[in-house]
Amino acid sequence: MTNQYAVVLAAGQGTRMKSKLYKVLHPVCGKPMVEHVVEQIESLNMNEIITIVGHGAEKVKERLVDRSKFVMQEEQLGTAHAVLQAKSLLENKEGVTLVICGDTPLIQDTTIEALMKYHHEKRAKATILTTTIEDPTGYGRIIRDDLGIVGKIVEEKDASEQEKRVTEINTGTYCFDNQVLFDALSKVSNDNAQGEYYLPDVIKILKDADEVVAAYRIDDFEESLGVNDRIALAEAGKIMRKRINEKHMRAGVTLANPESIYIDAGVVIGQDTVIESNVTLRGKTTIGEDCIITSGTDCTNAEIGDRVWIRTSEIEDSKVGNDVQIGPYAHLRPESDIHDHVKIGNYVETKKAVVGEGTKLPHFIYMGDAEIGKNVNVGCGSISVNYDGKNKHKTIIGDNVFIGCNSNLIAPVTIHSNTYVAAGSTITEDVPEEALAIARTRQTNKEGYMSKMNFVK
Numbered sequence: 001m002t003n004q005y006a007v008v009l010a011a012g013q014g015t016r017m018k019s020k021l022y023k024v025l026h027p028v029c030g031k032p033m034v035e036h037v038v039e040q041i042e043s044l045n046m047n048e049i050i051t052i053v054g055h056g057a058e059k060v061k062e063r064l065v066d067r068s069k070f071v072m073q074e075e076q077l078g079t080a081h082a083v084l085q086a087k088s089l090l091e092n093k094e095g096v097t098l099v100i101c102g103d104t105p106l107i108q109d110t111t112i113e114a115l116m117k118y119h120h121e122k123r124a125k126a127t128i129l130t131t132t133i134e135d136p137t138g139y140g141r142i143i144r145d146d147l148g149i150v151g152k153i154v155e156e157k158d159a160s161e162q163e164k165r166v167t168e169i170n171t172g173t174y175c176f177d178n179q180v181l182f183d184a185l186s187k188v189s190n191d192n193a194q195g196e197y198y199l200p201d202v203i204k205i206l207k208d209a210d211e212v213v214a215a216y217r218i219d220d221f222e223e224s225l226g227v228n229d230r231i232a233l234a235e236a237g238k239i240m241r242k243r244i245n246e247k248h249m250r251a252g253v254t255l256a257n258p259e260s261i262y263i264d265a266g267v268v269i270g271q272d273t274v275i276e277s278n279v280t281l282r283g284k285t286t287i288g289e290d291c292i293i294t295s296g297t298d299c300t301n302a303e304i305g306d307r308v309w310i311r312t313s314e315i316e317d318s319k320v321g322n323d324v325q326i327g328p329y330a331h332l333r334p335e336s337d338i339h340d341h342v343k344i345g346n347y348v349e350t351k352k353a354v355v356g357e358g359t360k361l362p363h364f365i366y367m368g369d370a371e372i373g374k375n376v377n378v379g380c381g382s383i384s385v386n387y388d389g390k391n392k393h394k395t396i397i398g399d400n401v402f403i404g405c406n407s408n409l410i411a412p413v414t415i416h417s418n419t420y421v422a423a424g425s426t427i428t429e430d431v432p433e434e435a436l437a438i439a440r441t442r443q444t445n446k447e448g449y450m451s452k453m454n455f456v457k
């Protein structure tokens with residue numbers, strides 16, 4: 001097997017994005033574009049992946065960590081100059097180098113594999129991945145001679161009117177014989193409309209040296225979409241979303257109105273789960289089997305068990321067990337850990353809260369910095385008073401506790417197991433096991449008061 005190397009171009013500023021965020025870090029379905037690209041290459045068993053970084057280098061490195069080597073391109077003088085930065089790492093190695101742009105997030109491993117296979121079959125020194133599109137504006141054009149043999153690539157800004165009419169474009173992905181590539185790169189000049197060192201110029205240089213150059217054309221333009229501005233970013237998101245949704249549907253997930261459902265790459269969903277319109281599942285969210293997620297639900301890094309029913313709610317960085325009901329309009333804030341058979345009803349908010357098995361928080365409740373045991377019932381309007389204006393304090397509730405409606409549990413406080421808190425209590429002291437706590441003023445009835453005051457006619 002020949003050695004295979006990959007160079008990912010990711011140093012460009014991305015001026016056309018008009019963004020403070022480095023272009024290749026813009027997410028498509030929750031994942032930076034460059035990570036999508038690297039992920040596809042990873043599945044192809046490369047000997048080495050080298051990412052060329054420039055502006056925002058640290059952030060790209062943070063994201064990819066040890067999945068790639070990194071080479072710095074101090075000044076972004078063009079794509080040929082970018083590849084040249086990997087010279088010391090690659091020029092003495094025998095094999096094939098794949099060059100790919102970090103801003104083409106939709107490219108798939110199967111296509112790259114086919115490109116490399118074609119490159120070997122044709123015994124080419126360079127093979128370009130091309131496609132044909134209706135509106136080729138902005139892309140480099142593939143210029144073929146009368147026999148259909150590729151002669152060169154011309155960038156939009158350097159193209160003649162006739163060349164601009166060519167609809168076959170350079171996708172920005174290529175295979176090169178390694179040594180031939182670095183040899184040719186040293187001959188690239190920046191004598192063009194943009195004053196840049198263009199990688200596509202290598203094609204003409206190789207042709208002039210009578211080397212074999214091939215072009216592998218794919219039908220699917222979508223895969224080669226290069227994201228240079230926010231319009232293309234939205235387009236890439238739409239295509240990726242469709243791919244993700246179809247993958248889940250094929251795996252046995254029901255998506256009602258899939259066009260309105262946003263599922264990030266990497267989200268896992270179990271069989272026979274039903275997801276209704278306008279649901280967003282972000283980050284590392286995982287959802288078990290036989291769940292129902294209704295319209296408007298938004299989950300970020302949520303770990304949800306089986307048979308969970310989530311109605312129009314928001315869940316962030318939290319865990320939910322099996323057979324749980326949530327919502328409508330509940331908000332599980334970070335570090336909520338909801339055990340099996342729990343009911344979190346409408347307008348309930350939790351934060352850093354463990355809720356034990358079988359416990360019910362049916363309506364209008366706030367539990368923050370709380371540890372709640374099993375089979376507890378927290379009455380409507382009850383809250384853990386966890387914040388004194390400076391510090392957060394903990395509320396601990398044991399098993400089999402009944403908290404009456406509208407109770408304030410002033411933390412730090414422990415309500416031990418098998419206790420009862422009377423409705424309307426403001427609990428400031430621990431409640432011992434088996435006790436009933438009443439912490440409210442007694443009611444006084446003033447007999448005949450209304451008629452004395454002539455209120456009643």
Ligand code: UD1
Nearest residue numbers: 009010011012076077078079082102139140170171172226
């Ligand atoms: C490039 C190709 C064009 C092709 C298109 C496909 C060139 C000159 N043109 O154009 O033929 O049709 O991609 O999408 O190559 N980069 C660096 N360092 C640099 C410049 C760019 O690392 O000095 C990186 C960018 O971060 C980007 C990639 O190279 O990921 C492509 O650069 P970009 O400026 O987007 O090239 P295009 O104009 O899209």
Ligand code: CA
Nearest residue numbers: 103226227228
């Ligand atoms: Ca581009």
